[in-house]
Amino acid sequence: MTSLTRRSFVQASLSSAGGLILSFSVPVLASRRPWQQSDSAASEINAWLTIDPDDSIVIRVAQSEMGQGVMTALPMIIAEELEADWRKVTVEYADVNRQIREGQPYGRMWTGGSMAVSHSREFLQLAGAEARERLIKAAAETWVVSASECYADYGRVHHRGSNRSFSYGEVAPLAARVNVANVDIKIPDEFNFLGLPTRRLDVPAKVDGSAVYSMDVRLPDMVYAAVKHSPVPGGQVRSIRINAIRNQPGFIKAMRMESAVAIVAETFWQAKKGADELPVYWDFGEAEKSFSDTIKQEFFDQLGERGEVMSEKGEIVALMDNAEKSIESDYFAPYLAHAAMEPLNATVHVQAERVDIWVGHQNPEYAVQIVSEVTGIRPENVYLHNCHIGGGFGRRSHGDFVEEATRIAMDVGRPVQMIWTREEEMRAGAYRPMSAMRFKAGFDISKKLVAITNHSVTHSIRYDQDPEMEGIDSSSVQGLHNHPYMFPAWEFSHSRKNTHLTSWWWRSVGSSINAWAMECFVDEMAVAADKDPMAYRRRLLQMQPDYLDVLDVLEQESGWGKTELPKDTAMGMAIHESCGTIVAIVAEVTVESTGSVRVNKVTAAVDCGNLVNPMTAEEQVEGAILFGLTAALYGKLTVENGQILEDNLDTYEIIRMHEAPEIKIHWALSGAGRWGGLGEPATPVIAPAVCNAIYKITGRRIRSLPIKDYYLQVRR
Amino acid sequence: MIQLNINDQAVEVDVAPDTPLLWVLRDNLNLTGSKYACGIGQCGACTVLMNGHAVRSCATAVSDATNYDIVTIEGLSEDASHPVQLAWIEEDVPQCGYCQSGQILTAVALLNDKSNPTDEEIEAAMTNICRCGTYSKIRKAVKKVARERGEV
Ligand code: FES
Ligand code: FES
Numbered sequence: 001m002t003s004l005t006r007r008s009f010v011q012a013s014l015s016s017a018g019g020l021i022l023s024f025s026v027p028v029l030a031s032r033r034p035w036q037q038s039d040s041a042a043s044e045i046n047a048w049l050t051i052d053p054d055d056s057i058v059i060r061v062a063q064s065e066m067g068q069g070v071m072t073a074l075p076m077i078i079a080e081e082l083e084a085d086w087r088k089v090t091v092e093y094a095d096v097n098r099q100i101r102e103g104q105p106y107g108r109m110w111t112g113g114s115m116a117v118s119h120s121r122e123f124l125q126l127a128g129a130e131a132r133e134r135l136i137k138a139a140a141e142t143w144v145v146s147a148s149e150c151y152a153d154y155g156r157v158h159h160r161g162s163n164r165s166f167s168y169g170e171v172a173p174l175a176a177r178v179n180v181a182n183v184d185i186k187i188p189d190e191f192n193f194l195g196l197p198t199r200r201l202d203v204p205a206k207v208d209g210s211a212v213y214s215m216d217v218r219l220p221d222m223v224y225a226a227v228k229h230s231p232v233p234g235g236q237v238r239s240i241r242i243n244a245i246r247n248q249p250g251f252i253k254a255m256r257m258e259s260a261v262a263i264v265a266e267t268f269w270q271a272k273k274g275a276d277e278l279p280v281y282w283d284f285g286e287a288e289k290s291f292s293d294t295i296k297q298e299f300f301d302q303l304g305e306r307g308e309v310m311s312e313k314g315e316i317v318a319l320m321d322n323a324e325k326s327i328e329s330d331y332f333a334p335y336l337a338h339a340a341m342e343p344l345n346a347t348v349h350v351q352a353e354r355v356d357i358w359v360g361h362q363n364p365e366y367a368v369q370i371v372s373e374v375t376g377i378r379p380e381n382v383y384l385h386n387c388h389i390g391g392g393f394g395r396r397s398h399g400d401f402v403e404e405a406t407r408i409a410m411d412v413g414r415p416v417q418m419i420w421t422r423e424e425e426m427r428a429g430a431y432r433p434m435s436a437m438r439f440k441a442g443f444d445i446s447k448k449l450v451a452i453t454n455h456s457v458t459h460s461i462r463y464d465q466d467p468e469m470e471g472i473d474s475s476s477v478q479g480l481h482n483h484p485y486m487f488p489a490w491e492f493s494h495s496r497k498n499t500h501l502t503s504w505w506w507r508s509v510g511s512s513i514n515a516w517a518m519e520c521f522v523d524e525m526a527v528a529a530d531k532d533p534m535a536y537r538r539r540l541l542q543m544q545p546d547y548l549d550v551l552d553v554l555e556q557e558s559g560w561g562k563t564e565l566p567k568d569t570a571m572g573m574a575i576h577e578s579c580g581t582i583v584a585i586v587a588e589v590t591v592e593s594t595g596s597v598r599v600n601k602v603t604a605a606v607d608c609g610n611l612v613n614p615m616t617a618e619e620q621v622e623g624a625i626l627f628g629l630t631a632a633l634y635g636k637l638t639v640e641n642g643q644i645l646e647d648n649l650d651t652y653e654i655i656r657m658h659e660a661p662e663i664k665i666h667w668a669l670s671g672a673g674r675w676g677g678l679g680e681p682a683t684p685v686i687a688p689a690v691c692n693a694i695y696k697i698t699g700r701r702i703r704s705l706p707i708k709d710y711y712l713q714v715r716r
Numbered sequence: 717m718i719q720l721n722i723n724d725q726a727v728e729v730d731v732a733p734d735t736p737l738l739w740v741l742r743d744n745l746n747l748t749g750s751k752y753a754c755g756i757g758q759c760g761a762c763t764v765l766m767n768g769h770a771v772r773s774c775a776t777a778v779s780d781a782t783n784y785d786i787v788t789i790e791g792l793s794e795d796a797s798h799p800v801q802l803a804w805i806e807e808d809v810p811q812c813g814y815c816q817s818g819q820i821l822t823a824v825a826l827l828n829d830k831s832n833p834t835d836e837e838i839e840a841a842m843t844n845i846c847r848c849g850t851y852s853k854i855r856k857a858v859k860k861v862a863r864e865r866g867e868v
Binding site: 065067200204205208209213216218224267268339340341389390391392419422615616622623624625626627649650655656658660662663 | 744746750751753754761789790804805811812813815839844845847848852853854
């Protein structure tokens with residue numbers, strides 16, 4: 001590809017902006033109502049983009065923006081191939097209804113697993129390249145020259161033989177009608193734009209209150225619904241006494257569902273008051289007898305049984321029996337809530353032949369399917385208006401709140417905005433699974449590892465969805481048997497253990513639990529072998545050059561082993577791959593005289609292969625580390641009489657600014673075909689790094705999260 | 717009828733006096749830039765300015781807000797041109813953005829109070845929760861406003 005002029009322009013604009021960042025005096029606004037489609041004055045070049053006569057380009061985004069930056073990164077990929085002038089680009093969501101009616105022109109619209117870039121990059125490059133070739137062909141036809149004599153650059157098509165050129169807007173109407181055959185896409189070396197730190201397109205709307213989250217949707221005749229779920233998940237409504245609230249101002253109706261009651265009123269506050277004051281009598285069933293401690297005990301009892309073997313090598317029993325020395329440790333992780341800032345909500349309007357739903361959903365096609373099933377209205381007639389999402393972290397891919405909002409709206413017959421209060425969301429949640437696991441390692445007389453075993457017992461997310469499932473839920477064991485280490489012999493086994501609670505994907509899913517336990521145990525092994533944890537991991541990773549490269553960067557940048565620290569302070573480390581990205585971190589931790597833990601500094605080395613937007617990439621790594629740190633320090637849900645006790649942000653603590661460590665991120669990019677995800681992979685590594693540092697300071701292993709449950713003292 | 721002064725406008729609302737200001741803003745006045753996240757004064761997503769001070773509107777009864785000049789994110793500037801908003805854009809602060817109206821207004825109040833806050837003062841004032849973890853950028857943006865103000 002020839003786009004040299006383009007590169008020089010980009011560089012010129014960089015230096016004149018005086019910084020590394022593409023800087024615009026007039027910020028490009030992301031559409032404030034992201035679901036609204038641009039009007040038809042523009043020419044649609046293909047399903048992904050339109051170009052106006054004034055050269056403005058609208059690029060459609062098929063993944064949901066929940067803070068991770070897809071509304072910028074994905075259009076960047078199209079713009080790269082399109083040779084577009086980025087300042088002319090605005091974005092809107094791809095139309096979910098069109099996806100359904102036209103046979104999925106947008107490929108997958110599901111957002112999760114940190115896959116936005118890895119799973120759609122090639123597709124989006126092709127879309128951009130196809131549009132570019134159409135523009136070139138349209139210009140060539142107008143000039144009556146061969147397309148091979150023309151090229152596209154920075155929003156214009158040029159003819160090589162003459163000085164003629166067209167702006168994209170000028171040839172767009174014709175480009176929409178021509179056809180092009182196979183198009184080529186660039187390889188990373190040919191990128192001019194991808195890889196440059198680029199400001200997010202959704203930011204301007206997020207600093208003046210104009211970005212529309214689903215809770216901000218306002219419709220004529222709209223009413224509000226508050227919901228009161230059974231405090232014990234799964235409990236049934238026995239009876240309610242509507243008369244107690246019937247005369248409250250604004251009251252419209254109470255609606256009884258199987259395991260919840262909805263109160264509909266003119267304003268949300270009136271609805272919530274009604275829900276608070278409505279007497280409801282429940283049947284909690286057996287679940288009322290469960291407590292955190294009894295559930296935990298059941299998990300540990302199961303650990304003592306034999307699990308299903310997933311992966312094994314060697315005569316484990318004999319090797320362990322003959323080991324000179326062995327260590328054994330049990331690890332335990334509690335249920336956790338997602339606690340995104342925007343509580344779950346949806347606005348639904350059910351009419352005779354059509355349903356409209358305003359929601360921020362990670363899986364809009366799935367949401368449409370739910371709405372269709374509840375209402376009996378065909379998916380083609382369901383219009384989902386995807387909104388900005390005030391944090392997803394996996395929770396916004398569940399269907400529970402969509403289904404409930406739809407049922408309520410069907411019953412009310414007017415547009416209804418249903419909001420779960422924070423308390424409802426925390427108590428009726430879908431949680432990160434609980435898990436317990438046992439590791440054992442045997443060493444020979446020279447302290448060399450001879451074998452390792454692991455048995456994990458985990459609440460299965462898949463089983464909650466499908467009790468007919470067979471085999472092992474891969475999300476429960478990710479990062480265990482498929483670890484990168486070169487062990488001489490091993491056995492990894494697993495057992496499923498579900499409870500009355502519902503589990504769901506939580507940022508980095510199984511890795512958030514398994515990498516913690518595994519990386520803590522590898523540290524224990526290093527200590528048992530009298531080795532430095534960094535050097536010990538290097539030995540076990542000697543066949544993994546990408547991992548070693550990441551460790552090189554980490555060791556150098558963190559000052560590992562070369563930094564003098566006071567007795568109450570130490571560095572701990574961990575490394576893990578998930579979603580195609582390797583992240584290794586060193587955490588510098590202090591245990592204060594009060595026993596509390598402060599994380600001072602985190603150094604991260606990351607290999608996601610290639611970068612689309614380093615700016616949002618760094619934001620994701622930093623955010624993911626803080627998400628994992630909140631869980632490590634504070635995260636737990638307590639079950640008492642079947643109910644979750646932590647029901648708001650006072651008891652379910654989230655890290656605040658004064659507790660947030662300084663985070664330094666270093667890229668160790670291996671390039672080539674690796675396009676790893678970034679939303680999740682930095683979450684799993686922080687907990688083990690902090691726990692390993694705490695061990696150095698106190699001599700205590702944190703084998704049950706969260707850290708706040710321990711009384712810690714500096715080792716004398 | 718309860719009288720309020722919001723974004724330089726006198727408004728009257730017909731609501732129960734114990735209704736939190738947040739819900740009056742959102743449901744009665746359609747000022748949806750102030751966000752609901754906890755409802756118990758913990759997170760600051762609902763922060764508004766009352767006579768220049770940052771106040772959590774979910775924990776403020778509307779009847780207690782009558783004699784104040786209230787500013788919401790919608791009223792901070794005509795066109796997102798307040799120096800704090802500009803710094804937020806420049807530093808690319810928001811991720812999901814849900815906490816940011818509250819963060820911005822809290823920063824405005826802090827900078828009204830202290831023109832050049834230290835790190836400790838920033839931490840003491842900026843206690844709002846950001847679940848996406850944008851704290852380092854918030855800190856940078858606050859310092860940027862202070863620095864640029866000092867230069868004028
Ligand atoms: S919503 Fe008001 S402080 Fe959280
Ligand atoms: S930007 Fe998402 S909560 Fe702060």
